[in-house]
Amino acid sequence: MQLTGAQALVKSLEMQDVEVIFGLPGGAILPVYDPIIDSSIRHILVRHEQGAGHMAEGYAHVTGRPGVAMVTSGPGATNIVTPLADAYMDSIPLVVVTGQVPSSAIGTDAFQEADITGITIGVTKHNWLVTDAADIPRVVAEAFYVATTGRPGPVLVDVPKDVSNATMDWYWPETVDLPGYRPATTPEPAAIEAATELIVTAERPVIYAGGGVLKASAAAALRELAELTGIPVVTTLMARGAFPDSHPLCLGMPGMHGNYTAVTAMQQADLLVALGSRFDDRVTGKLSAFAPRAKVIHVDIDKAEIGKVRRPEVGIVADCRLAVEALVTALRPQRAAGLLEASRLGAWSRELASWKERFPLTYDRSGPAAAAGRPGRSPRLKPQFVLETLRDATPDDTILAAGVGQHQMWASQFWRFEHPNTWVSSGGLGTMGFAVPAAIGAKVGRPDRMVWAVDGDGCFQMTAQELVTASAERIPVKIAILNNAYLGMVRQWQHMFYEERYSEVYLSPDLPDYVGWAEAMGCVGLRVEHPEEVLAAIEKANQVDDRPVVVDFRTDSMEQVFPMVPAGASNDDIVVHPSQRPGTAAGAEL
Amino acid sequence: MSPSAGPGTGAGPSGRPRHHLLSVLVENKSGVLSRVAGLFSRRGYNIFSLAVAPTDDERFSRISIVVDVDSAPLEQVVAQLDKLVNVVEITELHPDEAREAELLLVTVVADAERRAQVFQLVGVFGGQIVDVGLEEVTVMLAGSPSGLDDFEELMRPYGIIELQRTGRVALPKLGGRSPSTARREQQALESA
Incomplete structure (x- = not known):
């Protein structure tokens, strides 16, 4: 069967069971857009290529399947570099197809030419410049294999226009042949045995669960390990939902804005069982002071992560699920032999419980409570109150997306994550503007779930135009803007570390008019200024399922995220909420 | 590995x-x-x-x-x-x-007065004269990296005009x- 390169490309994507492509056409990718008309694959036309990339990420986050995006050469390709970098940092499987100028024009500074394979070497797991139409099925098969196996990540396939237009004899490769690519899978038995010994003898152990738990579908295995051993679990920003927040062994999120118990448990631990986590600087704080007395078991599918930041006593290079299951298998006889009695961790559990009681996540709740009894005299609307209300007014399998900044930290802190793959957030790269397109991609991947994005007003302005895409495609996502009229996290740092000298962080609550903007984009727009209106607005938004909804929550500009470990400080120097500091009156003004 | x-x-x-x-x-x-x-x-x-x-x-x-x-x-x-x-x-x-080897090309001042000394050193190290000018010669030498280091130091007093090494290869x-x-x-x- 003779096909054009373009037809072969689309057919190859069909062979990979791709159900949706997020993209935007242009000159160099034009040939590929013709067979898309006849393809079973749904194409979602974005308004900016960055949106296509983040939508593909959101789709991959909630489905575990690779997200696919397609854009043209030059500016189309460079516009998707940020999502590639984001996916690379957070190990999201992504396949991005870019058009390229014709082979004969490459290197001549042709119109819309960019060396996108060169540009993206550092932010992709691998990339390919296809030089022969006959290579297309092989390269597509390799691209999906590399993106989805081992440590997942983004890949890019660059296809010159003449290659798309050339003809080839169709074939489909049954296997891929990549002699230099051998992803790890099963753990070494000796390492499992060594880890088992450390687990049995530890007196103050903590499981440090990272995003790898979700990537490896290891949430059930993690729960089994935790319950078998009685070891408490912290879930990093990338692992929220990997262990139920309601579980008695759950300590919540560690790190710069983690809760006191999670942060301090790691500091005081004598054993960290790191599962698919990478000792990121936002978790460790000052590295030399991080968990100083802890031995470390480090499970990671990426060998380069073992010892990159912290040298472990036991390194296990393996798929996280297989490693955790092997640990469970190895620990069962120990349990049967009475070596894992809950009482062995009694003192540790009591200490953790006392921290939880003394230093829960908190904020000044007097406002909303007072408002309920005194209508007409509304205090400032607290962002945390909005999140708690939203959390309680939505199903517990709701998918929550977030941008980057204060609102993201509050969302991670005050949501209650009960299920894997319900949290869609940009962790490593910290990409403002992630929430709106990522939520759209998530809703496309899981149309059966309610999808809310919590966004900041600064973030929202970066990618809001994708709500036009959502309206046009009838993708009913819901956006809660925590509008504090500032680049809030930057403002917080200027407040704390630059003597309240606020430089270029004010945005205005009214410019743009978010309700008017939402309506112009085909969405329902709502505005909430007082605590007593929050629930009604959320319930109204929940009832809309034929178009997106944007709720402009006018929140307290002064509110700050606590706890906080200042950048570069030791986790021992965690700054708790002012009401929890010694000698401070509860609810004092910050 | x-x-x-x-x-x-x-x-x-x-x-x-x-x-x-x-x-x-x-x-x-x-x-x-x-x-x-x-x-x-x-x-x-x-x-x-x-x-x-x-x-x-x-x-x-x-x-x-x-x-x-x-x-x-x-x-x-x-x-x-x-x-x-x-x-x-x-x-x-x-x-x-490992067996390591590296190739060096050096153009060095070798006027009539000092030419014989340079030629002698090249001979001792097993190098080759690959080009000869009025006042300079170009020498090629392959060998162990440390041998090339030594040769480079010995050539320096004569006046190195240009020098290029390949970086080492090894098996x-x-x-x-x-x-x-x-x-x-x-x-x-x-x-x-």
Whole structure:
């Protein structure tokens, strides 16, 4: 069967069971857009290529399947570099197809030419410049294999226009042949045995669960390990939902804005069982002071992560699920032999419980409570109150997306994550503007779930135009803007570390008019200024399922995220909420 | 491909930091050198020298990289390199387990008065005179990197006009490889 390169490309994507492509056409990718008309694959036309990339990420986050995006050469390709970098940092499987100028024009500074394979070497797991139409099925098969196996990540396939237009004899490769690519899978038995010994003898152990738990579908295995051993679990920003927040062994999120118990448990631990986590600087704080007395078991599918930041006593290079299951298998006889009695961790559990009681996540709740009894005299609307209300007014399998900044930290802190793959957030790269397109991609991947994005007003302005895409495609996502009229996290740092000298962080609550903007984009727009209106607005938004909804929550500009470990400080120097500091009156003004 | 904190290839005459030599078998595909070099710069590892050429099997090239181990733990450099899809095999070569060679071309002042001395030194080192001018000669010398260092120092007083070295290439000494490494290399080649 003779096909054009373009037809072969689309057919190859069909062979990979791709159900949706997020993209935007242009000159160099034009040939590929013709067979898309006849393809079973749904194409979602974005308004900016960055949106296509983040939508593909959101789709991959909630489905575990690779997200696919397609854009043209030059500016189309460079516009998707940020999502590639984001996916690379957070190990999201992504396949991005870019058009390229014709082979004969490459290197001549042709119109819309960019060396996108060169540009993206550092932010992709691998990339390919296809030089022969006959290579297309092989390269597509390799691209999906590399993106989805081992440590997942983004890949890019660059296809010159003449290659798309050339003809080839169709074939489909049954296997891929990549002699230099051998992803790890099963753990070494000796390492499992060594880890088992450390687990049995530890007196103050903590499981440090990272995003790898979700990537490896290891949430059930993690729960089994935790319950078998009685070891408490912290879930990093990338692992929220990997262990139920309601579980008695759950300590919540560690790190710069983690809760006191999670942060301090790691500091005081004598054993960290790191599962698919990478000792990121936002978790460790000052590295030399991080968990100083802890031995470390480090499970990671990426060998380069073992010892990159912290040298472990036991390194296990393996798929996280297989490693955790092997640990469970190895620990069962120990349990049967009475070596894992809950009482062995009694003192540790009591200490953790006392921290939880003394230093829960908190904020000044007097406002909303007072408002309920005194209508007409509304205090400032607290962002945390909005999140708690939203959390309680939505199903517990709701998918929550977030941008980057204060609102993201509050969302991670005050949501209650009960299920894997319900949290869609940009962790490593910290990409403002992630929430709106990522939520759209998530809703496309899981149309059966309610999808809310919590966004900041600064973030929202970066990618809001994708709500036009959502309206046009009838993708009913819901956006809660925590509008504090500032680049809030930057403002917080200027407040704390630059003597309240606020430089270029004010945005205005009214410019743009978010309700008017939402309506112009085909969405329902709502505005909430007082605590007593929050629930009604959320319930109204929940009832809309034929178009997106944007709720402009006018929140307290002064509110700050606590706890906080200042950048570069030791986790021992965690700054708790002012009401929890010694000698401070509860609810004092910050 | 099991790096350890073994001895480096020694400090040079000027007290350079210690170096390790990695012999990296890569797929012979366009852009692969850029991927390897880019990894080093991106992660802040220092390359001291680098030589690359196809192997006898045209599907593969061998890159010999001398790494400044003060810039990053060798183990981390190897692990990151190994993640590159086009990198097939990495062998760390200890100086006492490897045959190393490097090529040097040097144009040196050799007027009538000193020409005989230069020629004599070239003869002692087993080099070749590849070009002769009125006042200078160009010498080619292949040998161990430390031998080239010595020769370079001896030429310096005569006046070096231009000098170019290739960076070192190396192969394991016969019998100097562990059987498991040899087996893995063989498997990699066969499966390719």
